[in-house]
Amino acid sequence: MIDHDTYPELERGTVAADEMSLRPQNNYVNVLVLRELQSHAVFTTNGQDADLANVAVGDGDERDGYSPGLMFMRKQTGSDRRFGKALQRDLDLFDEDEDECTMQVNEMCQDCPECVLYGSAASNDGDAVSITSRVVYDTAYTLRDATVVVDEKFQNAPGGDYAKTAEATIREPDFFEPGTLFPCVVTLRDATPTELAFVLAITRQNKRYGAATSRLGRTKNHVLGVYAGSEEGPANLELTRDAIVGLRDSEETDYETLRDVTGAENIDPELVGELVRESFQQRIETDGLALDRVSPDTVSSVIDTATSDAFGEALADQRESSRAFLDAAGE
């Protein structure tokens, strides 16, 4: 069982399945993740250009700026939701004669743990409610500049001429390079221990983000830590900035300036993971955040259960609690 009896540490930050309430409370679990691209990936909103920002990093005289590539919130939620719904099917959550849940807006079933946790719009038939998501994602930033993490690929149009006009060059979408890292926090509010386990299972097992072709967007999600308490943790941008400064200052690297870091050809994911975790812990202390790290033993035990076939039963139990929670909205 994934509940407070088995994991007393989760009494902070989660609610018991039979105490799910429509009235928001301040129970938060922050899952700290480092997303590492293992193949080229496409993250774009206009179908062509990588999404970029301009960000200041460092303090005082050492202050500098760079242009990170972005992984927008919905690039993460879209992929995780699709994976979560598939996971429910794999774990036989639905009866044989039952319609399985879909990704179609306004046609989600509103009757599965995924819909109730991630939220869904009212359906077209009119009488259903809208469910507010209790999982919050945040736009993620690369640690390095777009000039090194984004590759603009041009494909020459067929034709025999040595000289080509501009129109003859077909622009492919921008690709993020393998090895690109995105520090991310996924925050659950008023979730049950089983819902947390569900998000951890998705995070650990989902390996595709961005454009939905099989050879692109391969991603490894490193779960760096889980922090529970009564508030949200630091933003992705703060963690990313801290990690850049940390890389410059680390004895394990020979970067001298922030620009050496943001312009580096490659970067060590393990060291970045450590620095992001240090940053999260440091910000809990300096900002006085009411959050505690859940012990790594508890986290790996929850992940082991959540990624096993036995999780199907826990998810079926969660479905009953989610139904009761939703029924209360209709009263």
Ligand SMILES: [Zn+2]
């Ligand atoms: Zn559903």
